[in-house]
Amino acid sequence: MYFKIEQDENKNYEVKMTEKFYEYAFPFYKKDSYFNIFYRLFNLFPKDFYHYVGVQYHAQFQKSKYIRYVKMLFKVEKDAKDFCKELNRRFHYCVMRGDFN
Numbered sequence: 001m002y003f004k005i006e007q008d009e010n011k012n013y014e015v016k017m018t019e020k021f022y023e024y025a026f027p028f029y030k031k032d033s034y035f036n037i038f039y040r041l042f043n044l045f046p047k048d049f050y051h052y053v054g055v056q057y058h059a060q061f062q063k064s065k066y067i068r069y070v071k072m073l074f075k076v077e078k079d080a081k082d083f084c085k086e087l088n089r090r091f092h093y094c095v096m097r098g099d100f101n
Contacts, residue, residue, distance in 0.1 A: 002095075003087045005080040012060075012073040013080035015087065024091075024100040035069045041090040057083040 002021040005013045017025075017034060025034060039049035050070065053059040058079045059072045074080035094100065
């Protein structure tokens with residue numbers, strides 16, 4: 001598993017990267033945000049990706065107060081799990097194809 005969900009202090013669900021994700025992605029994201037992988041896995045521009053996740057998985061968005069990225073929040077655990085499952089499926093495909101070699 002490359003991505004997982006965690007519940008925050010406000011009872012929202014967020015997608016987080018796992019250690020296994022970082023093992024593959026670290027060499028390729030030294031000067032880039034790891035969060036860029038989200039929209040790259042879907043082959044969408046960021047704006048289109050966020051719109052898609054909002055419509056398909058009912059995500060809500062909030063500007064992060066600590067780092068420069070948009071937080072995706074899910075009110076319903078199933079929506080977060082479904083999105084996380086799709087992220088894992090797409091990332092695993094890239095791993096199997098040898099994209100991180």
